[in-house]
Amino acid sequence: MLLGQTMTGPIKRSAYYREIVRHMHDIGIGSLIIVALISLFIGAVTAVQFAYQLGGTLIPRYYIGYIVRDMTIIELAPTITCLVLAGKVGSNIASEIGGMRQKEHIDAMEIMGVNTASYLILPRIIAGLTMIPLLVFMAAFISIIGAFIASVPVGLFSADEYIKGLGMFYDPYNVFMMFVKSVVFAFIVITIPAYQGYFVKGGSIELGKASTAAVVFSNIFILLSDYFIAVVLTA
Amino acid sequence: MIRVENIFKKFDDLEVLKDISVNFEVGRTNLIIGKSGAGKTVLLKILIGLIHPTSGKVFYDQTDFYALNKKETRELRMEVGMLFQGSALFDSLTVEENIRFPLDMFTKMTAKEKSDRVNYCLERVNLEGVNNRYPSEVSGGMQKRVGIARAIVMQPKYLFCDEPNSGLDPKTSILIDKLIQEITRENNITTIINTHDMNSVMEIGEKIVLLKDGILAWEGSSKEVLQSESGVIQDFIFASPFLQKLKDMAIK
Numbered sequence: 171m172l173l174g175q176t177m178t179g180p181i182k183r184s185a186y187y188r189e190i191v192r193h194m195h196d197i198g199i200g201s202l203i204i205v206a207l208i209s210l211f212i213g214a215v216t217a218v219q220f221a222y223q224l225g226g227t228l229i230p231r232y233y234i235g236y237i238v239r240d241m242t243i244i245e246l247a248p249t250i251t252c253l254v255l256a257g258k259v260g261s262n263i264a265s266e267i268g269g270m271r272q273k274e275h276i277d278a279m280e281i282m283g284v285n286t287a288s289y290l291i292l293p294r295i296i297a298g299l300t301m302i303p304l305l306v307f308m309a310a311f312i313s314i315i316g317a318f319i320a321s322v323p324v325g326l327f328s329a330d331e332y333i334k335g336l337g338m339f340y341d342p343y344n345v346f347m348m349f350v351k352s353v354v355f356a357f358i359v360i361t362i363p364a365y366q367g368y369f370v371k372g373g374s375i376e377l378g379k380a381s382t383a384a385v386v387f388s389n390i391f392i393l394l395s396d397y398f399i400a401v402v403l404t405a
Numbered sequence: 406m407i408r409v410e411n412i413f414k415k416f417d418d419l420e421v422l423k424d425i426s427v428n429f430e431v432g433r434t435n436l437i438i439g440k441s442g443a444g445k446t447v448l449l450k451i452l453i454g455l456i457h458p459t460s461g462k463v464f465y466d467q468t469d470f471y472a473l474n475k476k477e478t479r480e481l482r483m484e485v486g487m488l489f490q491g492s493a494l495f496d497s498l499t500v501e502e503n504i505r506f507p508l509d510m511f512t513k514m515t516a517k518e519k520s521d522r523v524n525y526c527l528e529r530v531n532l533e534g535v536n537n538r539y540p541s542e543v544s545g546g547m548q549k550r551v552g553i554a555r556a557i558v559m560q561p562k563y564l565f566c567d568e569p570n571s572g573l574d575p576k577t578s579i580l581i582d583k584l585i586q587e588i589t590r591e592n593n594i595t596t597i598i599n600t601h602d603m604n605s606v607m608e609i610g611e612k613i614v615l616l617k618d619g620i621l622a623w624e625g626s627s628k629e630v631l632q633s634e635s636g637v638i639q640d641f642i643f644a645s646p647f648l649q650k651l652k653d654m655a656i657k
Contacts, residue, residue, distance in 0.1 A: 185510050278493040281453055282507050282559075283482035289510075 172365055175287035176295070186293050193297035197259050201305055204258060205251055209309035212246050213238060213316030221326040231327040235335020238317040243348045247310035249396050252355035255302060256388035260363040263294060264384035267367030268377045276368075291364045295357065302356035303349055310348065347403050354399060355392050362388045406431045407452060407563060407595050412461035414447055414619075421447050423619045425461070432593045434586050434609045438601055439616035440641065446567065448616065449599045453487060453565055454478060465563065483511055486556030488585075490568040492548040494540040494555070500527075501536035504555045511559070526554035530584060546577040550584070557588055564589065566598040570605060578602060582609045603642060606630065615641060631655055 220234045267290055270276050279286045322329045363384035370380040407429040414422040421444045429435040437445045450456040463470040494503050504523045508514055530550040570578035586609045589596040610627035622637040630642055643649045
């Protein structure tokens with residue numbers, strides 16, 4: 171029902187533009203550093219651990235580049251990035267909307283005649299669906315660089331081996347899969363916290379609980395949908 | 406005018422409002438008073454549609470409010486202004502942006518027209534030069550005045566005020582009361598104020614509705630309060646010995 175109300179078009183589109191831009195900034199620019207940092211280390215750790223696991227085997231070292239690339243694109247970049255965003259962006263959305271509910275801001279807007287579900291949630295959905303896939307794309311790119319930085323200078327494998335691995339068995343369908351996941355996860359990261367915040371009742375304890383529930387449910391739904399997308403897109 | 410007919414409201418087994426019927430008159434300050442838990446906030450929220458009644462009707466002039474569809478409700482609400490107890494100003498917006506918010510949402514006014522209207526409203530509530538401050542940067546009394554400015558920016562036909570004096574010193578309370586009364590008269594709007602401030606009752610209570618345990622216990626004006634022999638109004642209005650003394654002096 172809330173989603174239906176959210177998707178009811180705005181009364182005046184121009185009033186939404188500012189909100190969309192503000193949320194794009196908050197979600198996108200506001201999450202750049204944390205996403206970059208996590209991606210860098212994910213790539214680094216993945217490369218170091220695969221180098222360790224492949225040590226003493228007959229598998230060529232350049233396979234590490236191939237494994238890092240596909241693991242990052244298919245799974246780690248979209249899933250880990252969105253799990254992190256569920257914590258950062260999701261809790262922020264739940265507490266911001268919940269705070270507005272508690273301080274009667276939502277009632278004030280309702281009385282003015284504003285479709286609050288649409289005004290508060292739709293710009294966030296649009297901003298999330300735009301910025302989160304871009305963040306995921308950036309995360310994948312940084313992870314691959316992170317793997318290079320962590321491994322090549324210390325001699326785990328050579329730059330040529332890594333680059334050769336990166337170019338092996340490349341399938342653009344995997345990138346498509348990454349974007350499908352990031353769009354679905356983005357929708358979860360925005361809508362579940364928005365729901366939790368919009369219907370919060372009581373005081374600061376309930377707001378805290380709503381914020382926690384937003385993160386927990388978002389994470390569960392991200393992992394569930396990750397599995398179903400994997401099953402459907404690889405069938 | 407706002408007319409309420411046979412309003413009942415139940416929360417589970419608890420009956421909060423019992424058969425309330427009353428007219429709130431145009432161009433006058435109508436006060437809903439009563440002890441905490443008497444049902445006045447619930448009645449106010451039913452009047453503005455934030456809570457639905459269990460049964461009964463609310464008429465805005467001739468329009469049956471609860472018979473309207475969502476679109477019609479939103480259209481009617483553009484004729485409604487509301488001052489909240491905590492002002493409910495949007496923290497992330499400046500004073501000017503707060504007041505301009507309804508204009509941005511619903512009108513096709515130019516930036517200049519909006520700015521003029523905002524400045525007029527700020528001037529009307531005796532607040533100038535605070536356009537670019539955030540709500541957290543102005544005092545509680547100023548926040549109330551910004552709330553009033555936002556409530557009147559769309560030139561409403563109906564104005565609701567929930568505890569407009571809560572948290573304010575007596576002098577500022579009187580200023581706010583007078584301001585609401587002046588705006589009501591100037592614009593001939595139907596103003597309904599939910600309060601338990603006795604100063605407000607005596608100063609601007611052109612029509613007073615007293616609720617007790619969810620029942621409409623007394624109706625009248627501030628002038629009639631002094632003369633009333635009703636035990637309910639005596640018990641509520643002159644609850645303190647100080648006010649009782651003042652009443653005795655006024656009668657003498």
